[in-house]
Amino acid sequence: MRRVRHVLYSQQFDRPILDGLFGRADEFRRRMAVPSEKLALTQLHRGKTLFSVFYEPSTRTRMSFGAAAQHLGMGVVATENAREFSSAVKGETLEDTIRVLCEYHPDVIALRHYEIGAAERAARHSSVPIINAGDGGGQHPTQALLDLYTIHQALGAIDGLTVTIGGDLANGRTARSLAYLLAKFERMRILFVAPDSLRMGADIKEHLQEKGVTFAEESRLEAALPQSDVVYWTRVQKERLDPDAAGDEALAAFVIGPAQLELMKPNAVLMHPLPRLTEIPSEVDSDPRAWYFRQAGNGMFIRMALLEWIFDGD
Numbered sequence: 574m575r576r577v578r579h580v581l582y583s584q585q586f587d588r589p590i591l592d593g594l595f596g597r598a599d600e601f602r603r604r605m606a607v608p609s610e611k612l613a614l615t616q617l618h619r620g621k622t623l624f625s626v627f628y629e630p631s632t633r634t635r636m637s638f639g640a641a642a643q644h645l646g647m648g649v650v651a652t653e654n655a656r657e658f659s660s661a662v663k664g665e666t667l668e669d670t671i672r673v674l675c676e677y678h679p680d681v682i683a684l685r686h687y688e689i690g691a692a693e694r695a696a697r698h699s700s701v702p703i704i705n706a707g708d709g710g711g712q713h714p715t716q717a718l719l720d721l722y723t724i725h726q727a728l729g730a731i732d733g734l735t736v737t738i739g740g741d742l743a744n745g746r747t748a749r750s751l752a753y754l755l756a757k758f759e760r761m762r763i764l765f766v767a768p769d770s771l772r773m774g775a776d777i778k779e780h781l782q783e784k785g786v787t788f789a790e791e792s793r794l795e796a797a798l799p800q801s802d803v804v805y806w807t808r809v810q811k812e813r814l815d816p817d818a819a820g821d822e823a824l825a826a827f828v829i830g831p832a833q834l835e836l837m838k839p840n841a842v843l844m845h846p847l848p849r850l851t852e853i854p855s856e857v858d859s860d861p862r863a864w865y866f867r868q869a870g871n872g873m874f875i876r877m878a879l880l881e882w883i884f885d886g887d
């Protein structure tokens with residue numbers, strides 16, 4: 574029997590798998606633009622069902638997983654506010670919930686939860702693949718896949734790039750998952766730019782050290798920007814901060830606006846997992862280097878490729 578293929582951490586992917594996913598995502602993008610091809614795609618995974626189980630808010634991840642599944646002909650069964658509307662309110666454990674859901678014959682479960690390690694716990698009690706769609710301040714591996722796919726689309730090769738990752742690095746799971754994935758590439762340079770209270774966790778820095786990845790914590794945004802091929806910006810994860818934390822004031826100096834664009838390379842790629850708040854004002858959107866909406870669109874194609882990989886791979 575084939576092993577159940579869970580997607581729990583970004584570091585579980587190797588470069589051949591990433592190349593395969595990017596190739597398939599390109600193919601899905603091309604075919605989705607041709608009506609007859611789009612229809613043909615719905616034959617690929619007909620009869621399969623995605624359970625979409627979200628205990629935390631989401632727009633992009635939830636909708637793009639649902640859309641990806643439906644474009645592949647799958648059915649989608651969803652609970653979108655499970656923290657309030659599922660039996661979690663009554664005190665049911667995640668483990669029990671997952672066991673019960675498996676009785677309803679999903680083919681895959683996309684799970685977003687507010688606790689670090691929730692997807693891993695769910696996987697231990699699931700007979701079908703669990704996809705970690707975000708586990709608290711832990712990881713968000715499918716976001717990292719779409720982020721890397723976007724860099725690949727914008728710049729071609731990933732080896733040798735200088736990537737600035739900025740914002741709330743202490744609590745942002747997308748920044749963490751992206752750092753793990755970037756560590757798979759050669760000659761990378763990563764610059765972390767964050768307020769003192771929101772610096773990148775020691776676990777990630779130790780991992781980069783072990784993998785021999787060059788990185789630095791750069792407190793001055795103006796020093797990081799001119800060197801960067803990719804600027805990956807994030808919001809303060811207010812919901813994960815204690816209410817007294819000085820999130821807003823700390824981040825006032827961490828805005829990418831027109832003045833910061835001036836400092837960036839002409840071909841740099843400005844990314845954000847979204848939602849963005851004030852850290853990238855909307856006047857930046859029309860700059861050709863602003864990739865965040867195209868980046869969000871990539872989420873659906875990479876999730877189509879990922880679902881296919883889970884079902885068909887090896």
Ligand code: NCD
Nearest residue numbers: 633634707747808846847848
């Ligand atoms: C991110 C998340 O949920 O971690 N959103 C997303 O999935 N695109 C980023 C965020 O909420 O800041």
